[in-house]
Amino acid sequence: MMNRKKTEKTSGGTRRRAGAKRRRAGAKRGGPLLLLAVMLTACQSGAGSAQAENPAGAPDQHRETQQEAGQGSGTQTLSANEKADKRSGSGTDAASAALGKEASPQKERKAQEAKTRAAGKSEAALIPAGWHALKQPNGGIARAEGDLNKDGIPDLALVIQQDGEEGEAMPRRLLLAFGEKGGGYRLSAIADHVVLSADEGGVWGDPFHGVTVEQGAVVIRHEGGSNDRWYNTYRFRYQGGDWKLIGATVGSYFTGAQTAESADEDDCNLATGDYVSRRTDEQGRVRVKKGNRGKHPLTTIGEFDINREMEKGLKP
Secondary structure, eight states: OHHHHHHHHHHHHHHHHHHHHHHHHHHHHHHHHHHHHHHHHHHHHHHHHHHHHSOTTSOOHHHHHHHHTTOSTTOOOOOHHHHHHHHHHHHHHHHHHHHHHHHHHHHHHHHHHHHHHHHOBOHHHHSOTTEEEOBOTTSOBSEEEEOSSSSSSOEEEEEEEEOOSTTOOOOEEEEEEEEOTTSSEEEEEEESSSSOOTTSSGGGOOOEEEEEEETTEEEEEEEEESSEEEEEEEEEEEETTEEEEEEEEEEEEETTTOOGGGOEEEEEETTTOEEEEEEEOTTOOEEEEEEEOOOOOOOBTTTOOHHHHHHHOOOO
């Protein structure tokens, strides 16, 4: 009895093991087929989803995604930074265009300002506050015009006087300005010690005898004294970026025995050093001496002081 039970148990275990082997064998044989079936099912499901997302006539997003991802022949993958750069570049172009539109009024304003500067100032606008253009005895203004900086445009030399009570001798200045192509003037210099005041001429009154432009130079003339008369002429030229004293003529004579034609006179071209000296003796004989005193640094109009020049005189 015990042997029969043992046999049945053994045979039952054998059958169970044999069944397990058959199941494992079946799994081996059916595994690839089952995997293939699963894959086909997944592909069909994916195709259906793609058709649902991309109806007929809509762009093929899957193809665009492949192109962006670099799939396909000869396509390079774009990084996230490169895509961001492309997006920011488009924004920059738009911002630049907007900025250009905003800058247009600024350019127009600057062009108008340049045009205004090119037109220059009026003669009256050049005169400082508290000063006015000097009127001469003949009623005209003490002014002269001529090309002083060789640009073909007339420039201005104007004598101005400080405001004051009528009959009061007030300081005078020489104002120099360059003409502008668009009209008006551009201030170049205002010299404080070139023109004598009305009370510096002695008994002959106001010594100022006019301003002219001659051969590209500004010429200032004075004359004064009593029985002993004196006169002087100073010439200023614009060169080397400044106004320089390039010539001077000074003379004197005694009215009881001489005239201006026979006055003792020294005339010097300070730019070259050439000079002419004329003297008249008591017998009325005129002696003329010419020479060259050598070149010396030219005095600028800012350094020039007419009273100092008159005291030292010309020394040939």
